[in-house]
Amino acid sequence: MKKLEVIIRPNKLEELKAALTDLKVRGMTIYEVMGKGLQREQKQYHRGHEHLVDLYPKVKVELICRDHWVERIIEVILRVCQTGQAGDGKIFIYPLEEIVRISTGERGDDAL
Amino acid sequence: MKKLEVIIRPNKLEELKAALTDLKVRGMTIYEVMGKGLQREQKQYHRGHEHLVDLYPKVKVELICRDHWVERIIEVILRVCQTGQAGDGKIFIYPLEEIVRISTGERGDDAL
Amino acid sequence: MKKLEVIIRPNKLEELKAALTDLKVRGMTIYEVMGKGLQREQKQYHRGHEHLVDLYPKVKVELICRDHWVERIIEVILRVCQTGQAGDGKIFIYPLEEIVRISTGERGDDAL
């Protein structure tokens, strides 16, 4: 089991969700986050005072999946979310030890 | 040390917090997230146009605890949050390497 | 590669961001969360009814970095965010298996 944390541009979410659903990935958890990276800073103004904005709204999609699904999912993400410009986001992959499904108490792969 | 990420129905939060406090678990971090899973889709309407809603508001409770606490906490979660219906949520368990408590600089178990 | 999840007081964010930028750490992801810990509870009132507030607004800064950067970053965090009072927050450190940069498809250290 792996956990993928995928940081993307907010406007890619719908498309990614659809593409993952095609892959039969149904479960996912979505976070609204602010991200700082290589993306160019913007200026914000408040009664003539300038403030640099270096945090951009991003969406984080969290996916837990079986190990052999990881590459397929990465492929889909790259296909859908890649514009080639700074700010496209990252995929972070983590190990996971156990899953419990609360409604049934099932564990492990069955719990997905 | 383990990290538990517990995705639950928002209206179970108060009860779970109380049950965990009874267990003497005091620290936790709460996220408002949107979750997609096996829960039935809903329809949303906007001037006669229909949109499917497959993301539901969920609450994620993040708990870092010592290894031997994990099962006890899972038990409490199952007791409190299980309705038996799709959408009850999941518990994901992750390994953790180190903790630092910022106020004191303590590390490891002492930092909890 | 490591992932640091740093829970801090919201008003420390600007300063921490600046200090990390000085360290040449540019990438980070920010979450608005609610945290429960050792911080004293507050009372909230609603038409004469009292409610205990034990969840405080916190900011979580998530940083993925190379292993040998970890200590340097911890040091900066302690310097900036330590007031010495309960509620200063924690640093949690996790292992990470892989990174993919969406814009280029690069993996591993290059993807950072």
Next chain:
Amino acid sequence: MKLLKMWSQRLILLLSTVFLFVISNPQPVRAAETAGINVGDTGFILVCAALVLLMTPGLALFYGGMVRKKNVLSVLMQCLMVMGLVSVQWVLLGYSLAFGPDIGHLIGGLEWLGFSGVGQEPSGTYATTIPHMAFAAFQMMFAVITAALITGAFAERMRFSAFLAFILLWTTLVYDPVAHWVWGEGGWLSGLGALDFAGGTVIHISSGIAGLAAAVVLGKRIGYGHNPILPHNLPLTVLGAGLLWFGWFGFNAGSALAANGLAAHAFLVTNTCTAAAALSWVAAEWLDHGKPTTLGAASGAVAGLVAITPAAGFVSPLAAIAIGLLVSPVCYLAVSRLKVKLGYDDSLDVFGIHGVGGTLGAIATGVFASMAINPAGADGMLFGNWHLLLAQLVAVAVTWVYSGGVTFLLLKVIELFTSLRVSEEEEEMGLDMALHGEQA
């Protein structure tokens, strides 16, 4: 779904009926232009009517900010629907029931159905210096806000179709008769000598008691008492309170039905009492638990507005301060102590503020009223006349019993046809999504 179909078929029926009626309508209203119309009074009352209309959206925000986010739209929706339903009912039927030629001191006749005979010339009976239509429009806004007030009691749990049926029936069977009794030419309560300048009894007591009855019949929200149910957007609530305060000048000053000294008097004491009540609610909280709250200040202002409503044309500015200082602590005890003791879940304290505040205001009118202020009124207890206080108590008691009883029965009858509450699942999901397919 079947019910929905049924309802919509009825709407279509209604539409066609109205159509036929209009087409066959031979002689709308002749404009015997400006016979005896006072331009100053007319403009003033029209503006006041607009101000009172604004109170309902104001109330929607006041209420909407206090519920949980998942239910805010359902609250706004109920207020919009009340504006729609009651306005149309008033034109077709309600005005005639409330103000039409008296039948046995109990109800108005059907002569003015569909506003036939309600025209641009003044009525012979009411507000004789302004067009009859201006008076009827002004009164319409009162009917609207009264029904809207009740919705706070069953917020976050009532089924939409049951709500629609309830509002339509309540307005017809409770509001219209009570308005007739108190304000209609020949109504029996005004015959008793009870004073109600702008609607303490008709509006606030009747809606407050209806709210209590509805809260009892519908039962508590899931989690009430265990999980904290807290306001999701207090700035919305404060905005709503601001609009209420503003619109209430139309309510109270407009109830002089002319732009005269009495209107100015009502205006001034309205503001004064409201201000004092905002302060005294905050003071009560401060004493009770040490924290003056914003919701408290807003609630106090509303309580003050409620309490001065029946009294506005009869009491002095200093009496208004006294009423304001009194009403808030009393309402505060009602919502913080009495509600817990009696154990009902009146979501937004319609009873605690409008029922209790309205009752206090009606009684205070019996105490502080003075003919030196309004020769058409009466002297209160303080000026040696106990009779008025008695009349006020009778009017209050009658309204409590009538509105409480009929509301209870109405809901029980509706319950025979359809469940009053949404399902548990819908309640947890939130009414916005469950009933309206929308998110705030």
Next chain:
Amino acid sequence: MKLLKMWSQRLILLLSTVFLFVISNPQPVRAAETAGINVGDTGFILVCAALVLLMTPGLALFYGGMVRKKNVLSVLMQCLMVMGLVSVQWVLLGYSLAFGPDIGHLIGGLEWLGFSGVGQEPSGTYATTIPHMAFAAFQMMFAVITAALITGAFAERMRFSAFLAFILLWTTLVYDPVAHWVWGEGGWLSGLGALDFAGGTVIHISSGIAGLAAAVVLGKRIGYGHNPILPHNLPLTVLGAGLLWFGWFGFNAGSALAANGLAAHAFLVTNTCTAAAALSWVAAEWLDHGKPTTLGAASGAVAGLVAITPAAGFVSPLAAIAIGLLVSPVCYLAVSRLKVKLGYDDSLDVFGIHGVGGTLGAIATGVFASMAINPAGADGMLFGNWHLLLAQLVAVAVTWVYSGGVTFLLLKVIELFTSLRVSEEEEEMGLDMALHGEQA
């Protein structure tokens, strides 16, 4: 950036010109105080003008709640800029074009530039019981709201400088002439016998069609049709609808230009039609997909306000109910079906509600109008007079063609100088940050 510089230089130029003008202005307006002024009418119209002014912030909120969060400020900003631009244009030029001494039935002369000759005494031509300035101020608010209405059509994608140029030109080349044709002394459309009590044609049709043209010229928003583009804050939208409903009383009742029976009549039918339309939109949704929505109730109310606008001084309360019940289902079909079929992206349905609703209202006026209600009007089809309906259809057609055509041309011309749309990157980032450097 260059464009910005250019514009600001022009502003400075304007400033200096005005300055010089003021300094050399020998004789402002003499106050032949209160000659023939009716105090009641004056107070009423001034308050009505304030109410109509409030409609534009109301509209800003109504619109602002419906866009995505990243664009809400850009919507509010456009409304604020319209208030600024059109108000100043009106004083300097617009009022004279619209209401100045007639030239060939087509346009007003330049005699009243800079409000010279528009003073505190009544005009000889318009609203002879109130100060000329009160009439001109009241009319100013109409010009403001009309231009603001259009902004809903191109929300979330128009460049700011192109927007400024468009509004200024549109007001001057479309609004001012059409207002002259319908309301100006000598205007050719009123000569035909067409009735437009408060601006169905001048305001709602002309802005609705302009919105359609703009939506077509600008093209769809990125993702339109694929990604759901949903309202980010419906309570804001409901608040806006409430303020619109409130302000519209100034619009319609004020259009009687006196605090008389006709004003009362217009007030009452305005509320009645609006209420009925709120109900019938909800009913249409309920039938169509089973969920009555809050946005639907608010949209229906606005549709009702639009439809009754031309008719308010001419039709009976029952006819108002009929119009209200009709307009919402028709507008509902326009926004839910027609828009999809024709494939334009009118962001906030300016065409579907104001264009369609205004057209329906103008036609309904030709059907339901009755001289029994307003002897200065005409009888409609239902009362045996087909001529009025014809005149209404001509007025509608003319406005469709003129406003649609000129808007289209205007945008094409502006496009020669500057792009109409923001860049793709700016659109994705949101106009708030990209154009205004702000976050909501």
Next chain:
Amino acid sequence: MKLLKMWSQRLILLLSTVFLFVISNPQPVRAAETAGINVGDTGFILVCAALVLLMTPGLALFYGGMVRKKNVLSVLMQCLMVMGLVSVQWVLLGYSLAFGPDIGHLIGGLEWLGFSGVGQEPSGTYATTIPHMAFAAFQMMFAVITAALITGAFAERMRFSAFLAFILLWTTLVYDPVAHWVWGEGGWLSGLGALDFAGGTVIHISSGIAGLAAAVVLGKRIGYGHNPILPHNLPLTVLGAGLLWFGWFGFNAGSALAANGLAAHAFLVTNTCTAAAALSWVAAEWLDHGKPTTLGAASGAVAGLVAITPAAGFVSPLAAIAIGLLVSPVCYLAVSRLKVKLGYDDSLDVFGIHGVGGTLGAIATGVFASMAINPAGADGMLFGNWHLLLAQLVAVAVTWVYSGGVTFLLLKVIELFTSLRVSEEEEEMGLDMALHGEQA
């Protein structure tokens, strides 16, 4: 806690006193009904008073949107408390101090304490065509908004009890006397020939300077200058600005104290100047840093409203455009440059907009005023009369010195009894939670 107890005990004392007073109050106000009352004027002024009342909730939202989310309720609360405190103070004491029979050109006598003698008939001195109570109510709203304006300067850091004490004392010791000097019969500043149509000096300068003094005495917010302190909800701010714009018509047009040509004039120039100022603020930003902002448009509108306030009854529409184009760039420089240079932390720019804009407006009145517009006024510099400008400068200087000085002293005195600022911990937590136990 001890302080709280003390305060509440005082409130109880006040309550009992008022009670006794009321009970012993033998003869409220006799209604010598409609003797010389003009119905049109009365209705107009009452509606104007309601409009001005709405300005304070409007201001609350305007301010509330600009602070950080953790402090929004504290801002709303302060405005609500001002409405409460100042309204009650006005009835008990303030009106008499400001408008009561003159004592030495400095202050009103105590004859009208508790509104004794302020009745439904017109006053012999002020606004002789409307009930005395209507005049007093209208003026009350001015006192309320003035005190509320100051709160923007110390937002996000003042202790609640110190705030209450400050407002009560400030209103009594600064507002009431200055109002007497300028508007009271016999006041010395009006004797000098200074013109202030609707309160540029009395309201905007006095509150603006008080804000500056308070900002200096209280010191900067934690993190000011390092951490960005940005508005948390600009739509709220725009809504507030819209309500201010709307309500200000009551302020300025109502200051004609009759529904006459002058009221129409004041109405029109108010809108015109506001519009021009919204444009010129945006233009200034565009030139300065390239981004026109929504907050800028709203701020410009408010600056325009401020600047035209003293001038509204005296200057031509074109002069209003000139004033509008001027005031915003000047205020913009004040808030963006001067504030940084001088280093005070005036949280919401009360000084930069009301102090500076009010001063500019007062001077502009001395330049542009014309007796052709208002024969009861005076000619300004442009029309060859330098005396008026001088009088204006004196009035401005006096208000600066008096309001600045007394505010400073007041705060220093209050500081002897209680700390003015919340603790650091409370400031970081946010005043909503720390002081009021609430979350927005």
